[in-house]
Amino acid sequence: MEAYKISLRHISKSFPGVKALSDIDFDVRPGTVHVLMGENGAGKSTMMKIINGIYHPDEGEIQIDGRPVTIKTPQEAARLGIAMIYQELYFVPEFTIGEYLFMAKEPRRLGCVVDWKKLYRQARELIEQEGVPYDPRTKIKNLSVSDIQIIEIMKATYSGAQIIIMDEPTSSISNADVDRLFAKIEELKKRGITILYISHKLDEIFRIADYITVIRDGQVIETRPAGEFDSDTIIAKMVGRPLDNVYPETEACDGEVCFTVEDLSGPGFRKADFDVRRGEIVGFAGLVGAGRTEMMSALVGLTKKRSGRITLDGQELELSTVETAKRQGVVMVSEDRQRYGIVAVRSVLENSVLANLGNLSNLGVLMHHKEREAVGGFIKRLSIRTPGQQTLMQSLSGGNQQKVVLSKWLMTAPRVLILDEPTRGIDVGAKYEIYCLIREMARQGICVILVSSELPELIGMCNRVYVVHEGNVAGQLSGESMNQENIMRLATGGQGNAS
Amino acid sequence: MRLENTLKGNSVKSIASKYGIYLVLVLMVVISSIASPNFLTVSNILSVLRQSSPTIILAFGAMFLMISGSMDLSVGSVLAISGIFSLSVYMMGGSWLGAILAGIMTGLVCCTLSGIISAYVGVPSFIVTLAMDLIVRGGVMLYTGGMPITRTGNFAAFGQGFIGPIPIPIVVVAVIWAVSAFILNHTTLGRKFYAIGGNAEAARASGINVKRTTLFAYFINGIFVAIAGIIFMSRLNSGTPGGGDGYALDAIASTVIGGSSLSGGIGTATGTLVGAIIMGLISNILNLVSVQSYVQSIVKGVIIVLAVVLDISAKKKSV
Numbered sequence: 172m173e174a175y176k177i178s179l180r181h182i183s184k185s186f187p188g189v190k191a192l193s194d195i196d197f198d199v200r201p202g203t204v205h206v207l208m209g210e211n212g213a214g215k216s217t218m219m220k221i222i223n224g225i226y227h228p229d230e231g232e233i234q235i236d237g238r239p240v241t242i243k244t245p246q247e248a249a250r251l252g253i254a255m256i257y258q259e260l261y262f263v264p265e266f267t268i269g270e271y272l273f274m275a276k277e278p279r280r281l282g283c284v285v286d287w288k289k290l291y292r293q294a295r296e297l298i299e300q301e302g303v304p305y306d307p308r309t310k311i312k313n314l315s316v317s318d319i320q321i322i323e324i325m326k327a328t329y330s331g332a333q334i335i336i337m338d339e340p341t342s343s344i345s346n347a348d349v350d351r352l353f354a355k356i357e358e359l360k361k362r363g364i365t366i367l368y369i370s371h372k373l374d375e376i377f378r379i380a381d382y383i384t385v386i387r388d389g390q391v392i393e394t395r396p397a398g399e400f401d402s403d404t405i406i407a408k409m410v411g412r413p414l415d416n417v418y419p420e421t422e423a424c425d426g427e428v429c430f431t432v433e434d435l436s437g438p439g440f441r442k443a444d445f446d447v448r449r450g451e452i453v454g455f456a457g458l459v460g461a462g463r464t465e466m467m468s469a470l471v472g473l474t475k476k477r478s479g480r481i482t483l484d485g486q487e488l489e490l491s492t493v494e495t496a497k498r499q500g501v502v503m504v505s506e507d508r509q510r511y512g513i514v515a516v517r518s519v520l521e522n523s524v525l526a527n528l529g530n531l532s533n534l535g536v537l538m539h540h541k542e543r544e545a546v547g548g549f550i551k552r553l554s555i556r557t558p559g560q561q562t563l564m565q566s567l568s569g570g571n572q573q574k575v576v577l578s579k580w581l582m583t584a585p586r587v588l589i590l591d592e593p594t595r596g597i598d599v600g601a602k603y604e605i606y607c608l609i610r611e612m613a614r615q616g617i618c619v620i621l622v623s624s625e626l627p628e629l630i631g632m633c634n635r636v637y638v639v640h641e642g643n644v645a646g647q648l649s650g651e652s653m654n655q656e657n658i659m660r661l662a663t664g665g666q667g668n669a670s
Numbered sequence: 671m672r673l674e675n676t677l678k679g680n681s682v683k684s685i686a687s688k689y690g691i692y693l694v695l696v697l698m699v700v701i702s703s704i705a706s707p708n709f710l711t712v713s714n715i716l717s718v719l720r721q722s723s724p725t726i727i728l729a730f731g732a733m734f735l736m737i738s739g740s741m742d743l744s745v746g747s748v749l750a751i752s753g754i755f756s757l758s759v760y761m762m763g764g765s766w767l768g769a770i771l772a773g774i775m776t777g778l779v780c781c782t783l784s785g786i787i788s789a790y791v792g793v794p795s796f797i798v799t800l801a802m803d804l805i806v807r808g809g810v811m812l813y814t815g816g817m818p819i820t821r822t823g824n825f826a827a828f829g830q831g832f833i834g835p836i837p838i839p840i841v842v843v844a845v846i847w848a849v850s851a852f853i854l855n856h857t858t859l860g861r862k863f864y865a866i867g868g869n870a871e872a873a874r875a876s877g878i879n880v881k882r883t884t885l886f887a888y889f890i891n892g893i894f895v896a897i898a899g900i901i902f903m904s905r906l907n908s909g910t911p912g913g914g915d916g917y918a919l920d921a922i923a924s925t926v927i928g929g930s931s932l933s934g935g936i937g938t939a940t941g942t943l944v945g946a947i948i949m950g951l952i953s954n955i956l957n958l959v960s961v962q963s964y965v966q967s968i969v970k971g972v973i974i975v976l977a978v979v980l981d982i983s984a985k986k987k988s989v
């Protein structure tokens with residue numbers, strides 16, 4: 172019998188209304204990268220949180236190095252050499268990066284007083300060693316999701332843990348950062364460290380996986396060495412049926428130009444000019460931090476623009492607050508789900524209708540049957556996995572939360588729909604459904620702007636792509652010239668053959 | 671077999687956290703009736719409710735604020751000034767309508783002012799309302815010269831009167847409970863309160879005017895505080911300038927005991943009612959068994975801490 176670093180035996184876990192895991196048997200060999208795949212809500216995060224002591228199994232046993240252990244808290248898990256990068260970031264807005272990196276293990280003087288000087292010196296060393304451009308005294312709340320994710324990765328990989336769990340660590344970082352993470356993973360593996368890895372990105376898992384386990388509906392479907400799997404078989408096992416298409420058919424768009432942005436400037440971007448035709452899907456490509464999110468935030472009134480003229484159907488728009496932007500039909504699905512997307516302590520229903528209260532009420536009094544109908548429709552359409560409409564948002568899996576945020580904005584019947592990384596954390600099967608919905612919105616004559624870091628997604632979905640480089644619109648691509656090489660060239664500051 | 675067990679475990683836990691507060695209420699009634707045979711009589715129950723009606727009403731105001739992520743520490747003084755202005759107007763003209771309107775206007779002005787400074791200027795509500803408390807208490811002392819206003823004529827008719835067999839203050843509490851429940855469960859305003867308290871940034875990004883909504887919470891609170899003030903003064907049949915001292919914390923405590931979350935976004939009208947009644951019962955039973963008032967204060971403090979600790983641990987367990 173082989174020695175396993177970590178094993179789960181007959182693990183089951185129920186939450187009110189759902190059986191998240193049933194009779195899980197799972198073994199991980201030491202010094203390997205073991206990838207978990209499965210649909211949104213399949214139970215991946217729950218399984219990992221059980222190993223990290225956040226949830227406690229209803230039954231079953233965890234073994235580390237063959238010895239049964241009970242793990243009651245993340246602190247106990249840390250003592251057993253387990254560290255975890257969580258899927259949901261943005262924990263402690265008021266902490267500085269330094270404090271965050273050394274949380275609960277600050278260097279102390281005389282065993283009690285925190286030695287701040289030493290802490291910040293060590294933090295700086297760590298950051299320099301890592302080669303990332305942060306000041307350890309910056310507060311977490313001033314960082315973007317991608318920054319937080321990078322800090323989070325640093326924190327886990329330097330913890331000295333023997334088992335590192337990574338729950339969708341690459342959902343919001345740039346390709347360069349992904350490469351750096353993967354190099355780090357190789358290095359950790361050489362030191363004999365075991366890595367549990369969750370991701371929905373098929374292309375990246377084959378770069379690092381030694382073993383892959385597919386789970387579905389809280390059950391282990393299959394575990395095999397990565398070499399014995401290919402994308403299609405994984406998808407088929409995840410979804411329970413083969414998946415024919417990744418993207419819906421592209422449709423040519425010959426509508427007239429209806430949404431124009433001229434000379435838009437603001438924090439993080441300068442003099443942006445672009446337009447969208449009626450029924451067109453226009454992509455925005457660029458490196459993480461290029462200023463796309465800032466640009467879009469100014470369009471919907473989330474941040475203030477400095478200058479710029481925005482017109483829709485020939486009329487100039489006044490977009491100073493989200494409220495006015497929404498009234499004029501310009502809305503955005505934010506990339507930062509935890510900060511701008513969800514109210515975690517309220518129900519799925521309340522979250523879904525939050526941007527649409529006006530249409531679902533009469534003189535300020537809610538029409539509950541209409542709400543339920545609208546929300547029910549989206550739950551079915553996007554196959555949102557939730558025990559009911561009254562379930563709290565915080566008890567949904569990450570991908571399902573994202574689907575609720577999407578339905579919130581789709582429900583408002585916008586005229587201009589801005590989607591900033593809309594498929595973040597969404598499984599391959601559900602992505603197709605969402606792409607179809609976006610297509611359908613465009614077909615109804617809505618102007619769609621799709622900001623994405625996944626080039627295949629942009630190329631597969633968009634009629635045209637604008638590329639943003641360091642706060643400037645560097646060019647636009649369409650048709651044949653809209654390919655990965657050209658997009659990357661423009662995104663990194665090279666000259667493109669603008670069409 | 672095993673599955674049944676886990677399901678049972680789950681439901682026991684969730685029932686305990688869902689109905690825990692009602693169990694506490696029942697428990698308190700049982701203990702109280704054992705401790706004092708006079709407790710479980712209709713007249714004592716009615717008198718407890720009437721006595722605690724001002725704090726119950728304050729608790730509803732505190733609930734709206736807490737759900738929206740704010741708090742008001744000035745309600746004790748605002749209660750006093752609204753009650754006294756209302757009484758003064760009544761004594762001038764003898765008109766009920768004028769008196770009630772004057773009281774409500776006073777409460778509205780004070781609380782809306784706090785709301786504007788906190789929501790639009792951005793000063794934390796804790797600080798604004800603490801200052802407001804000092805200012806208003808000073809103002810009411812100046813106005814009355816620190817002396818109670820007596821010879822109030824028929825002003826007591828409101829606080830001491832009955833509709834049928836039921837004291838008017840209890841009817842008012844019932845109405846406020848119903849109105850609060852309606853606002854929270856059936857109006858867009860209620861949804862917005864929950865959203866801005868649960869995650870203000872997400873609410874803003876959904877197109878909700880966070881500042882205006884916050885102001886509405888203060889607005890409702892102002893009306894409730896004034897009503898509590900009128901009942902308070904009218905029931906005592908005197909304008910007591912020191913009245914309502916310490917009520918702000920009682921109101922907040924009742925709200926927390928009733929299940930509202932200090933971090934915002936959570937709370938129900940019925941929970942608040944039960945929480946406030948529990949607070950009232952505590953005072954009553956301590957009085958009935960004649961515990962000294964300093965000791966009462968200590969006991970109340972301990973109970974508040976226990977309630978919050980229970981609240982936190984229940985939330986942790988539910989994960």
Ligand SMILES: Nc1ncnc2c1ncn2[C@@H]1O[C@H](COP(=O)(O)OP(=O)(O)OP(=O)(O)O)[C@@H](O)[C@H]1O
Pocket residue numbers: 186187189190191209210211212213214215216217218258556557565566567568569570571596598989
């Ligand atoms: N705290 C909780 N309370 C109630 N239900 C929960 C809780 N956490 C998870 N669940 C439920 O358990 C199931 C599994 O969720 P989990 O987060 O493990 O999914 P996942 O596989 O990580 O999905 P995703 O790819 O979307 O992140 C879901 O149905 C979810 O709604």
Ligand SMILES: [Mg+2]
Pocket residue numbers: 215216217258338568569570
């Ligand atoms: Mg997950």
